[in-house]
Amino acid sequence: MPGLDDNQLLRYSRQILLPQIGVEGQEKLLRSTALIVGVGGLGSPASMYLAASGVGRLILADDDVVDLSNLQRQIVHASGAVGEAKTDSATARLAALNPEVAVTAISERMNAETLRPLAARCDVVLDCSDNFETRYALNRACREARVPLVSGAAIRMEGQISVFAPSQPQSPCYQCLYPEGAAQDEGCVTTGILSPLTGVIGSLQAIEAVKLLLGIGSALIGRLLLFDAMKMQWREVALRKNPQCPVCGQAAGGLSDDTSS
Numbered sequence: 617m618p619g620l621d622d623n624q625l626l627r628y629s630r631q632i633l634l635p636q637i638g639v640e641g642q643e644k645l646l647r648s649t650a651l652i653v654g655v656g657g658l659g660s661p662a663s664m665y666l667a668a669s670g671v672g673r674l675i676l677a678d679d680d681v682v683d684l685s686n687l688q689r690q691i692v693h694a695s696g697a698v699g700e701a702k703t704d705s706a707t708a709r710l711a712a713l714n715p716e717v718a719v720t721a722i723s724e725r726m727n728a729e730t731l732r733p734l735a736a737r738c739d740v741v742l743d744c745s746d747n748f749e750t751r752y753a754l755n756r757a758c759r760e761a762r763v764p765l766v767s768g769a770a771i772r773m774e775g776q777i778s779v780f781a782p783s784q785p786q787s788p789c790y791q792c793l794y795p796e797g798a799a800q801d802e803g804c805v806t807t808g809i810l811s812p813l814t815g816v817i818g819s820l821q822a823i824e825a826v827k828l829l830l831g832i833g834s835a836l837i838g839r840l841l842l843f844d845a846m847k848m849q850w851r852e853v854a855l856r857k858n859p860q861c862p863v864c865g866q867a868a869g870g871l872s873d874d875t876s877s
C-alpha cells in the first residue's frame with residue numbers, strides 16, 4: 617500500500633500528531649479490519665468513531681430493522697431510516713462520514729458457525745450486541761480465532777466494558793465473567809436506558825479497539841470497568857480467568873493460572 621496522500625494527511629492530521637500514532641500508526645489503522653456485532657446503541661458510536669478514525673475495513677453485523685424507538689440512542693440511524701435494515705442505514709451513514717472506509721454489511725442473526733470465519737478475518741471484534749446468546753457465540757468465535765474482543769454493555773443508568781484477549785494466557789474470557797446459564801437477558805425494551813450512556817460505553821469500546829489495533833497503551837484485559845451514571849462514578853474490578861471455564865479453561869485447552877503465574 618502506498619503512503620498517505622495529502623487528503624489523508626489532512627483528514628487524520630490530529631491523530632497523526634499524537635506521538636503514539638503518527639503516520640505509521642495511521643497507515644496501520646487503514647490496513648485494519650474490525651467486526652462490530654450489533655449496530656444499535658453501542659454499535660452506533662463505536663462504528664462512527666472507528667470509521668472517522670480511519671479503520672480501513674469495518675464489518676457490521678445486525679439482523680434488525682431501524683425502529684422509531686431506537687433513534688433516542690442509536691445515533692448512526694437517522695429518522696428517514698426507520699424501516700430500513702440497520703446495517704444498510706449504518707453503511708450509508710458511515711460512507712458519508714468517511715468514504716475511504718470499506719464497510720461490509722451482514723444483515724443476519726449471527727451464531728457460532730457464522731461468527732467464527734468472520735472473526736478470523738478481523739484484527740479486533742467489538743461486542744455491541746444486546747443478548748447473551750450472541751455474546752457467548754462471539755466469545756467462543758473470538759477465542760477460537762484468537763482475536764481480541766472488546767465487550768460493552770449498557771442498561772438503565774449503568775454501563776460496563778472489558779477486553780478479552782485470547783492470545784494472552786492470563787486473560788479471562790467473557791464466559792469467565794458470566795458463566796453460561798447463569799445470566800438472563802434483560803433488554804432495554806423493558807427496562808429503559810439513558811441515551812448518552814450508550815455513547816459513553818460505545819465510545820470507550822472504540823478507544824480500546826484503536827489501542828488494540830495499534831498495540832499501544834494498556835488494554836482493559838483482566839479488568840472490568842463499571843460506570844454508574846446516576847452517581848457519576850467509575851469502578852474497576854479485577855477479573856480472573858476461571859480455570860474451569862469451558863471456553864478458555866484447562867478443559868478447553870487453555871492455560872490455567874497455576875501454570876502461567
Ligand SMILES: [Zn+2]
Binds near residue numbers: 790793
Ligand atoms: Zn473463560
